[in-house]
Amino acid sequence: MIVGEVVGNIWATRKEEGLTGLKFLVVQPDSSFSSFSPSTFVAVDRIGAGVGDKVMVTNGSSASRIDNVQLPIDSLIIGIVDSVEVERGEGNG
Amino acid sequence: MIVGEVVGNIWATRKEEGLTGLKFLVVQPDSSFSSFSPSTFVAVDRIGAGVGDKVMVTNGSSASRIDNVQLPIDSLIIGIVDSVEVERGEGNG
Amino acid sequence: MIVGEVVGNIWATRKEEGLTGLKFLVVQPDSSFSSFSPSTFVAVDRIGAGVGDKVMVTNGSSASRIDNVQLPIDSLIIGIVDSVEVERGEGNG
Amino acid sequence: MIVGEVVGNIWATRKEEGLTGLKFLVVQPDSSFSSFSPSTFVAVDRIGAGVGDKVMVTNGSSASRIDNVQLPIDSLIIGIVDSVEVERGEGNG
Amino acid sequence: MIVGEVVGNIWATRKEEGLTGLKFLVVQPDSSFSSFSPSTFVAVDRIGAGVGDKVMVTNGSSASRIDNVQLPIDSLIIGIVDSVEVERGEGNG
Known part of the structure; x- marks a missing residue:
């Protein structure tokens, strides 16, 4: 997963079936997590994320x-990040 | 998902089974959304997108x-974009 | 999908089960479609493509x-391109 | 798969269903294995990896x-590396 | 698929369930096939590849x-390459 910040919203009235009612947010990857998508991308949100939130995103x-239905989406916000703790450690944590 | 503009069409008479009748469009990713495919790629369209349209595309x-049938395609136009609103916000939207 | 040119063949006698009899071709992505694979890659072909053909390829x-059997391959030639028409248009095609 | 080092932890109380109780670790890809994700990413861990451990990670x-349930995650730590032996050899090992 | 050379082995005693007994090899992509993974990565081998072998690898x-069981791996050696023939041709092979 990557970490990014919600930076906006995107609307599309004409959509593929099954996508009506879903919320599409624009996400800017966090610079240290930019491996998969250095620039912005669109993710579906179902857990109430909003602009300014730091989020964890699953891609692919x-x-x-979603709810056991296969939808034509490839990016989903799976968590609103409380905190990230990055350190160097010796051996098993 | 990424956002891009439909810039053309592509035709292939000889195709894998199950692909006859599908519309293949050439999409140029929007520069701020160019993470997954910096250059053009081909996407299937079923919602009536055309050259010049700004579209949302699912890859992979x-x-x-499509209609519960697994097809050998890896890119589908899922929405014709009405508007994109990108801003910086504080805390939960 | 991406577009590329078939530039060669590759042979491997010792293979994973289920792959015997499949044709493996070397594909060079078209420079304007080089997003997913800037350099050459190997794709399975079942529609009679050959060296010099411009092809549409599904990856992942x-x-x-193939024929409802899941095979350990990640690239399939899905069409032999007749023509590509790239233009700029205004509004819905 | 790629190889990387666990460099931290990440917490998110508000998450997609089914993810509660999973451990999310921050992984820095090993420089020689940085193909898929040159910068850090988040992976789920179920085998007791911790900060400082060298791990093998499956992406996508x-x-x-996990336990026959499909979860919205795209990165899983699948092994804690004992040793890596890289050499040049002639012909079949 | 990409083509690469087996350059080493990697061992991990503590692993996700279902992976015991599998052989993990380190693969260096062939420079002309380096699109998907410019640097080394780890692939499972079941067909007897060894250090120095030129192999075809499926990713994702x-x-x-494997044997109709879904395992948490994203890279599998599917063939030991006999020969690669890259040329420019006119029209259908």
Whole structure:
């Protein structure tokens, strides 16, 4: 997963079936997590994230199954980040 | 998902089974959304997008299930964008 | 999907089960479509493509289901391109 | 798979269903294995990895099936590395 | 698929369930096939590849189904290359 910040919203009235009612947010990857998507991308949100939130995002077809239905989406916000703790450690944590 | 503009069409008479009748469009990713595909790529369209339209595109195997049939495609236009609103916000939207 | 040119063949006698009899071609992505694979890669072909042909290629696990059997392949030639028309248009096509 | 080092932890109280109780670690890819993710990313851990451990990580939807349940995650720590032996050899090992 | 050379082995005693007994090899992508993974990565081998062998590798979840069991792996050696023939041709092969 990558970490990013919600920076906006995107609307599309004409959509593929099954996508009506879903919320599409624009996410800017956190610079240290920018491996998969250095620039902004669109993710579906179902847990109430909003602009300014730091979020954890799953990409690829892992993101496509919602309530046991396969949807044509490839990016899903899976968590609103409380905190990230990055350190160097010796041996098993 | 990424956002891009439809810039053309592509035709292929000889195709894998199950792909006849599908519309293949050439999409140029929007520069701020160019993470996954900095250069043009081909996406299937079923919602009536055309050249000049700003579209939302799902990539990868999330794009391969159409009307419950698994097809050998890896890119599907899922929305014609009405508007994108990008801002910086404080805390939860 | 991306567009590329078939530039060669590759042979491997010792292979994973289920892959015997499949044709493996070397594909060079078209420079304007080089997003997913800037350099050459190997794709399975079942529609009679050959060296010099311009082809449309599906990558990832969308490519892995052939005749309803899941195979360990991640790239499949899905079309032999007749023509590509790239233009700029205003509004819906 | 890629190899990396666990460099931290990440917490998110508000999460997608089914993710409660999972441990999310921050992984820095090993420089020689940085192909898929040159910068840090988040992976789920179920085998007791901790900060400082060298780990093997599976990315993409291969990582999304845990105890036969499909979860919206795209990165899973699958091994704690004992040793890596890289050499040049002639012919079949 | 990409082509690469087996350059080493990697061992991990503590692993996710279902991975015991699998052989993990370190693969260096062939420079002309380096699109998907410019640097080394780890692939599972079941067909007897060894250090120095030129191999064909499937990446992503196409690699995750072995003997009809879904495993958390994203890279599988699918062939030991006999020969690669890259040329420019006119029209259909």
